[in-house]
Amino acid sequence: MADQKDQKETQQLTGEKANVGLVERAKETAAALKDRALEEAKDYKDPQQTQVWKSIFRVSHQRSDPRNRSLAILSNVFLHLHPAKINRDAVRYQYTWGMGGITFYLFIVLTFTGVLLMFYYHPTKIQAFADILYLEHDVPFGKLLRNMHRWAAHLMVITTWLHMFRVVLTGSYKKPREFNWCVGVVLLVLTLLLSFTGYLLPDDQLGFWAVTVGTNMARATPMFGNEGPFGPQLGLTPYNDVRFGLLGGSIVDANALLRAYIWHCIGIPLVASIFMAVHFWRIRKDGGISGPAPVMLESEMRPPKKK
Amino acid sequence: MESPKPNSRRNKLIGLIVAVVLVGLWVYSVQDWHQIWKIVSAPDNVPIVAMLFLVPFFTWLGVKQAKSNDNLIVELEGDAKLAKTHHRKVEPWRPGWAKELHVWPYLVRVEFLAAVIVTVILYVWSIALNAPLEEPANPNLTMNPSKAPWYFLGLQEMLVYFDPWIAGVVMPSIIMIGLMVFPYVDSNPLGNGYYTLRQRRFAVNMFSWGFLMWILLIVIGTFIRGPGWIWFWPGQTWDHNTVVFDRNRDLHEILGVTPENFANHLSLLPWVRGIFGFLVVSGFFILGGLFFHWLMRKGPFRFSYLISPKRFWAWAKLPDPFELKLLANTSILQYMTFQFFAVSVLLAMPVKLFLRLVFTIKYVWVTPWFNV
Numbered sequence A: 001m002a003d004q005k006d007q008k009e010t011q012q013l014t015g016e017k018a019n020v021g022l023v024e025r026a027k028e029t030a031a032a033l034k035d036r037a038l039e040e041a042k043d044y045k046d047p048q049q050t051q052v053w054k055s056i057f058r059v060s061h062q063r064s065d066p067r068n069r070s071l072a073i074l075s076n077v078f079l080h081l082h083p084a085k086i087n088r089d090a091v092r093y094q095y096t097w098g099m100g101g102i103t104f105y106l107f108i109v110l111t112f113t114g115v116l117l118m119f120y121y122h123p124t125k126i127q128a129f130a131d132i133l134y135l136e137h138d139v140p141f142g143k144l145l146r147n148m149h150r151w152a153a154h155l156m157v158i159t160t161w162l163h164m165f166r167v168v169l170t171g172s173y174k175k176p177r178e179f180n181w182c183v184g185v186v187l188l189v190l191t192l193l194l195s196f197t198g199y200l201l202p203d204d205q206l207g208f209w210a211v212t213v214g215t216n217m218a219r220a221t222p223m224f225g226n227e228g229p230f231g232p233q234l235g236l237t238p239y240n241d242v243r244f245g246l247l248g249g250s251i252v253d254a255n256a257l258l259r260a261y262i263w264h265c266i267g268i269p270l271v272a273s274i275f276m277a278v279h280f281w282r283i284r285k286d287g288g289i290s291g292p293a294p295v296m297l298e299s300e301m302r303p304p305k306k307k
Numbered sequence B: 001m002e003s004p005k006p007n008s009r010r011n012k013l014i015g016l017i018v019a020v021v022l023v024g025l026w027v028y029s030v031q032d033w034h035q036i037w038k039i040v041s042a043p044d045n046v047p048i049v050a051m052l053f054l055v056p057f058f059t060w061l062g063v064k065q066a067k068s069n070d071n072l073i074v075e076l077e078g079d080a081k082l083a084k085t086h087h088r089k090v091e092p093w094r095p096g097w098a099k100e101l102h103v104w105p106y107l108v109r110v111e112f113l114a115a116v117i118v119t120v121i122l123y124v125w126s127i128a129l130n131a132p133l134e135e136p137a138n139p140n141l142t143m144n145p146s147k148a149p150w151y152f153l154g155l156q157e158m159l160v161y162f163d164p165w166i167a168g169v170v171m172p173s174i175i176m177i178g179l180m181v182f183p184y185v186d187s188n189p190l191g192n193g194y195y196t197l198r199q200r201r202f203a204v205n206m207f208s209w210g211f212l213m214w215i216l217l218i219v220i221g222t223f224i225r226g227p228g229w230i231w232f233w234p235g236q237t238w239d240h241n242t243v244v245f246d247r248n249r250d251l252h253e254i255l256g257v258t259p260e261n262f263a264n265h266l267s268l269l270p271w272v273r274g275i276f277g278f279l280v281v282s283g284f285f286i287l288g289g290l291f292f293h294w295l296m297r298k299g300p301f302r303f304s305y306l307i308s309p310k311r312f313w314a315w316a317k318l319p320d321p322f323e324l325k326l327l328a329n330t331s332i333l334q335y336m337t338f339q340f341f342a343v344s345v346l347l348a349m350p351v352k353l354f355l356r357l358v359f360t361i362k363y364v365w366v367t368p369w370f371n372v
């Protein structure tokens, strides 16, 4: 009795009829499956409705809904640096020249190409120069890689300066952005130091002498250099002054190469990333991009507030 | 709105003619085009050559916007009623337009486009030009000239004018600290978030002065300094055997503080020298301070003042009421801080450059511990 009942239920669930042939049944099952697959495939036509998509993007992005345009920015870890909406005139490139953004993009390009270069480069006196030759002549696209890292670095110095210039021309360092300007100055120094430490790494004459000239100045640091004012009086020698600390020795040699490498690939990029995070965070906290703001008039200038 | 005066047309023409004549003279005097090409086309110099075009371009782009804002400001200053209703931007505006746009897609697409363009530029540049690679490092073979990368040539060039402790350590530190205090000493509340020259003449000019000086030092370091860091005009061949007999005097020697004149009191000489130098430097700071005090109260400078002494005096004597108002807004601490950085960088740098290049004076202050 129980067996018969079970059988009946199974038949109902699978839609099979007890006394139809095996082939027939298979055909019918296949047809039903096909219908179902087609039905389900309709849902996949819109990838945004899939589980995978929704799991990644978390919210629906029906394009016509203005609320979703905001969510597209707010719910994305990369884009949420931005506000959902901005000053309608700030999207004109004439105002910021896009310089800060381009600088940041170049930093990303440099990180990317830099990591690839690290795969081929050893910071030792024996290998460094040979590695560059290897990159230039044997590594597929190695020359392009090296060139791109080099020129992006130069370009980043230029764009950082121009960015600073723009900030001055638009008075964007004024209240409440004074501190972010200072963060920017630190970023400028870090950008220059990144370039400088990178210059030594090919271990060729160009880098060697540039770094020799550069670090020779450190010798003359007041109080901290062995040739600087009050340095000798404070007991500094070529073997314990600030230059020795920078180079890890009294001459530009293996230790200097290693130190330049570590500063260049780890130390400074890490610090710069932190400062950039603060820079971007402060832009938002200071009320977004400063303008184009409505002009103020001379006649509206108030005398400074007395506390 | 001011219409361009016929004078400004004429001035532009004169300027153009002068520029053409100067360039023509230079072209005529070039001895060695190959040398110029070698410097300009060195791949590591391409960025500074690019800067020679980029800086004027972006200056133009900024000044253009400043001018149109300034015109609007003048218009609104003269029309209180319009000032109340105007949206106060030169960008178009109609009632009913949203003040804010969605970042997605209006900003994100601009950013994307910028990224694509920069990427394309980088590819073209990297395919066309190879990063330099010299012989392997060799401590026994000095490169001559041994130059830093272009963005440090300003520092390296400063070594000509100052001892390394100033050029390499003190000046860069003062410049960086000076940049950081810039927002705190500029007490002018106007011009926050829009391009303007009219409302921020002095601040913008001071920064541009520093910026241009920096670029100028780099240009000298890149294009003019040859072997032995000797001055070669652009177009002169870099002759490795050139020797320059610099007389390298110190200021006190010129003014008679020399061993001959102190034959009977030689032990006093270092003291006299030291005190002399101290007085010179203090005097420089006082005069420099007075100079900036005078300059910051002046109205706009017009180039026609250069050819008309009468108009120049009128400009030089009278302070500008607006600038006076700004000055009244500035605290004493802000004022003194600005003066310190302005005199010790913006003024000291060109003055020392002038003393060194024109009068071959090496030091103005000599002490047993340091020289300035």
Ligand code: HEM
Residues within 6 Å of the ligand: A096, A098, A099, A100, A101, A102, A103, A104, A107, A160, A163, A164, A167, A170, A172, A173, A177, A180, A181, A182, A183, A184, A185, A187, A188, A191, A276, A279, A283, A288, A289, A290, A291
């Ligand atoms: C590694 C270097 C830097 C990066 C990646 C960077 C990035 C940015 C970005 C993306 C912006 C948004 C607006 C724009 O694109 O212009 C910005 C704004 C700003 N930056 Fe930088 N920046 C750098 C260096 C500097 C420097 C050297 C300064 C000044 C000394 C500076 C001061 C500022 C200020 C004050 C703002 C706010 C401007 C406004 O609200 O209009 N930054 N920065």
